[in-house]
Amino acid sequence: MMLMSAAPDFGSMNPLVESLKETGIVEVAQHGWDRQGLIPLWFGEGDLPTPSFITEAAADAMRRGETFYTDQRGILDLRKEIAAYMNRTFDIALDTDRVSLTTGGMSSLAMAMQMILAPGNEVLVVGPIWPNIYSTVEINGGVSTHVSLSLRDDDWHLDMDALFAAVTDKTKAIFVNSPGNPTGWMIEQEQQQQILDFARERGIWIIADEVYHQLVFDRDVAPSFLQIAEDDDRLFVINSFSKSWMMTGWRLGWLTHPAALGPTVAKLVQIVTSGVPQFLHRGAIAAMRDGDQVIADLRARCLKGRDIVFDRLDAWPRISSARPKAAFYAFFTVDGMDDSVDACKQIIDTCNVGLAPGSAFGPSGEGYLRLCYASAPERLTAAMDALEGMLGGPKA
Numbered sequence: 001m002m003l004m005s006a007a008p009d010f011g012s013m014n015p016l017v018e019s020l021k022e023t024g025i026v027e028v029a030q031h032g033w034d035r036q037g038l039i040p041l042w043f044g045e046g047d048l049p050t051p052s053f054i055t056e057a058a059a060d061a062m063r064r065g066e067t068f069y070t071d072q073r074g075i076l077d078l079r080k081e082i083a084a085y086m087n088r089t090f091d092i093a094l095d096t097d098r099v100s101l102t103t104g105g106m107s108s109l110a111m112a113m114q115m116i117l118a119p120g121n122e123v124l125v126v127g128p129i130w131p132n133i134y135s136t137v138e139i140n141g142g143v144s145t146h147v148s149l150s151l152r153d154d155d156w157h158l159d160m161d162a163l164f165a166a167v168t169d170k171t172k173a174i175f176v177n178s179p180g181n182p183t184g185w186m187i188e189q190e191q192q193q194q195i196l197d198f199a200r201e202r203g204i205w206i207i208a209d210e211v212y213h214q215l216v217f218d219r220d221v222a223p224s225f226l227q228i229a230e231d232d233d234r235l236f237v238i239n240s241f242s243k244s245w246m247m248t249g250w251r252l253g254w255l256t257h258p259a260a261l262g263p264t265v266a267k268l269v270q271i272v273t274s275g276v277p278q279f280l281h282r283g284a285i286a287a288m289r290d291g292d293q294v295i296a297d298l299r300a301r302c303l304k305g306r307d308i309v310f311d312r313l314d315a316w317p318r319i320s321s322a323r324p325k326a327a328f329y330a331f332f333t334v335d336g337m338d339d340s341v342d343a344c345k346q347i348i349d350t351c352n353v354g355l356a357p358g359s360a361f362g363p364s365g366e367g368y369l370r371l372c373y374a375s376a377p378e379r380l381t382a383a384m385d386a387l388e389g390m391l392g393g394p395k396a
C-alpha cells in the first residue's frame with residue numbers, strides 16, 4: 001500500500017511563481033488526456049507534422065556536426081533570412097540588427113516583458129487572449145489590466161476610447177495580439193496607427209503579438225505595426241515558426257526590437273536558454289526560404305476547417321460566434337453555459353471531444369469555448385457530429 005506523505009516544506013519560495021495559476025486548458029486536458037478516441041481540438045496547433053524538407057535540413061546539419069553553441073541571437077545566416085522574410089512579407093526594410101532568434105514566440109514574449117517591466121508596472125492587454133500573456137506580465141512583477149473586445153454584427157470590435165481610458169500613469173505597455181487567439185480578431189492599420197500615435201505621445205511600449213500574421217483569409221497578410229512604425233519606436237513584435245510552418249515542437253521564434261536592444265536580448269538569452277540549438281537553425285532557414293507553399297496550403301486547410309466548423313455552429317440555436325477572418329480558432333458562446341471548465345469536462349465525458357474553456361482567456365472569456373480548426377476535414381466533421389447532441393439543440 002502507498003502511504004501518502006505530507007507535502008515537503010521548502011521554506012519560502014518566490015511568491016510570484018507560487019501565485020501563478022495553472023490554466024483552465026491544462027485542467028481540462030488533464031481530465032480528458034487518456035480517453036480512447038478523443039478528438040483533441042483544445043490546443044493551438046494543427047494535426048500535421050513539420051514538412052520533411054525542413055526536418056531534413058535540420059537532420060543534415062546535425063549529421064554534419066552542427067552541434068555547437070551559437071550566437072545568442074541566432075546565426076547571422078538565419079537572421080538575414082528572417083529579415084528578408086519580414087521585408088518581402090510586409091514590404092518594409094528591417095535590418096538584421098532588429099531581429100533576434102528566440103526559443104519560440106513564448107520566449108520572445110518573456111524577454112519583451114523582462115526588458116521593460118519593473119514591479120508594479122501595468123501592461124494593458126486587449127482580450128480575450130491567450131493566458132500565458134497574463135502570466136508573463138505577473139511573473140515579472142507587473143500587473144495586467146484588461147480591455148475587452150466585443151462581439152457584435154458578426155465581428156469582434158476594439159473600442160479605442162475604452163482602450164485609451166484604461167491607460168494609467170503606471171501603464172508601461174499596451175499588448176495587442178492580432179490576428180488574435182482565441183477570437184481571430186484582426187486589427188486594421190487605422191487602429192494600429194491610433195495606438196502608435198497614443199503610445200508615442202505617452203511614452204508607452206507596444207507589444208504586438210503577430211504570430212498568426214500569415215493565417216488570414218481575406219488578404220495576403222495581416223497588417224503589422226512594423227509597417228507604420230519607425231526604427232526606434234518603443235515596439236516589440238513577437239513572431240513564431242510554430243504555427244505557419246507546423247513547427248510547434250521545435251520551439252523557434254523571433255523578436256523584432258529596436259536595434260539598440262540587441263545586446264540586451266543577447267544578455268537575456270544567455271542566462272535563460274543560451275541560444276537555439278545550432279542544427280535547428282538550418283531547419284528554420286529552409287522554412288523561411290522554401291516554405292511559402294507550406295503556408296499557402298495550411299491557409300487553405302484552415303479556411304476549409306473554419307467553414308466546416310462554422311457551417312455547423314451557425315445552424316445551432318444556442319451558439320453565438322463570428323466567423324473569423326484569421327487565425328485558426330472558433331470562439332463561441334453557448335446559451336445557458338456559465339462555467340466553461342465544467343462544460344469542457346462534460347463535453348469530454350459525453351462527446352469525447354477536447355475543447356478549451358473560455359475562462360482561461362482572461363476576464364472576458366467566461367461563457368465561451370474555443371475550438372482549434374487547424375485539422376483534417378474528416379476529423380473536424382467527426383468532432384462536429386459528436387458535439388451536435390450536446391450543443392446543437394434548441395435554446396433552453
Ligand SMILES: Cc1ncc(COP(=O)(O)O)c(C=O)c1O
Pocket residue numbers: 044103104105106107130177180181209211239240241242248252253
Ligand atoms: C497568441 C500567441 N502568441 C504566442 C504563442 C507562442 O507560440 P510559440 O511559443 O509556440 O512560438 C502562441 C501559441 O499558442 C499564441 O497563441
